[in-house]
Amino acid sequence: MGGGGTELLIDALPGEVRAAWLRAGRADDLAVLRTHRPALAGNVYLGRVVRVEPALNGAFVDIGEGEAAFLSAAEAAARAPEGERGAHISALVHEGEAVVVQVTREAAGGKGPRATRRIILTGLYLIYAPFEAGVRLSRRIGEAAERHRLAEALAGLARPGEGLVVRTAAAGASAEALVAEAERLRAAWAEIGARATTLAARGEAPALLVREPGPVPALLRDRAAGVERVVIEGPSALAEARAFAADCSPALADRIEPWRGRRPLFAAFGIEEEIEAALARELRLASGARLFIDETRALVAVDVDTSRAKGPIAAVNLEALAEAARQMRLRNLSGQIMIDVIDRGVKRERERLLEAFRAAVADDPAEVFVLGFSRLGLIECTRRRRRPPLAEVMLEPTAEGGLRKTGATLAFEAVRAALAGGADHPGKAPAILADERALAALAPGGEAAGALAFLAERSARPVALRTAAAPPSQGFEIVFE
DSSP states (O other), X not given: OOOXXXXXXXXXXXTEEEEEEEETTEEEEEEEEEOSSOOOTTOEEEEEEEEEEGGGTXXXXXXXXXSOEEEEHHHHTTTSXXXXXXXXXXXXXXXXXXXXXXXXXXXXXXXXOEEESSOOEEOSSEEEETTSOEEEEOTTOOOHHHXXXXXXXXXXXXXXXXXXEEOGGGTTOOHHHHHHHHHHHHHHHHHHHHHHHHHHHTTOXXXXXXXXXXXHHHHHHHHOTTEEEEEEESHHHHHHHHHHHHHHOHHHXXXXXXXXXXXXXXXXXTHHHHHHHHTSSEEEOTTSOEEXXXXXXXXXXXXXXXXXXXXXXXXXXXXXXXXXXXXXXXXXXXXXXXXXXXXXXXXXXXXXXXXXXHHHXXXXXXXXXXXXXXXXXXXXXXXXXXXXXXXXXXXXXXXXXXXXXXHHHHHHHHHHHHHHHHTTSTTOOEEEEEOHHHHHHHSTTSTTHHHHHHHHHHHTSOOEEEXXXXXXXXXXXXXXX
């Protein structure tokens, strides 16, 4: 996301990193990243083909991370000569073969990770694509003069058969910085190839060749373009951010600052309330209208309920579409999305609504394609998946068919509450009273065990864990003893 007036807030605990992008003081995007199990997307592996599935026109590749990654024929052919593209999987790979692959999608919904042989290496300004050809510029670099400058700076830089994609963050970057990054990425790829060749000769596949940077450096690399200020709560995250800036973006260093407020960062900026709202099915708008957002395996349905709205229907529809675009970012919705506005079938009104919605999603960091109105009067769009939806990270189904916060979600919330309350109870030790799910996440080996250790270190006292006699209203209770 570019644009003026944006701030990036990062709140980090061992095991969980949360980020919020603010535009004009209001949350415009969210990310909640659980780090107990490192993400695989972006990692490059020397994998071994363990099974070819002609019926699926794909193969399964052991990457050494438990579940095999699926490699479709289209992705297996990405590095093949043009004449072989479109070939069947059986002509592209065979069982036992060692192949260099990159994970493009995490395991989700009962499906394993997905992989490609079309490797890309991402820098701050450029994406290096060794199996593509030519130089392409991000569509979001809109100024013609800047596009021309960047094209001239990179003219002749891509060697035959390799490609460079100029990222939005490159706007304003010097030609020297672009050339230096292109050379660094090219050298990194050469090193990957040499190591893969050596390991394959030794029969040492599967093996990790490149691991994506941790969540804080990755957030800065991918989403700090145009951000005016980066505020970080968490000493380790602050150190990581400063180290990244020193190595890759000296200009960013002056914009990184620690949070020094008495209240927790996300509480001070109202982000905790935004997260709670983004986990709810119903959202009330200023006009009195309501949005109902239902996530299913097949699609996401957004219903605009104007029964209690005040004002013209056209104005309510515009308000609802602007908020729907924002909720798509906050909730990280993806796939097919259908929006049921109040459609009167008037062509001019439909065109105005579509124009407003396209403007509302224009700065979305994920690609959004607005297809138009369906024959049933629903606005249809698709949004590319970047991360698991917020609800998938923080919620779990109940036996009754509803949703509730996971034990890990409650555990991290409890640790943050204890850290915040500690300032008001000097010399006292915190105790966390919660249900067994939250206590399991805090136990050794649990998702929030590192956060608990951080709390004990900050408190300079051991933290007591107790099963709550009755479920507290918020899922946990903090007492100081």
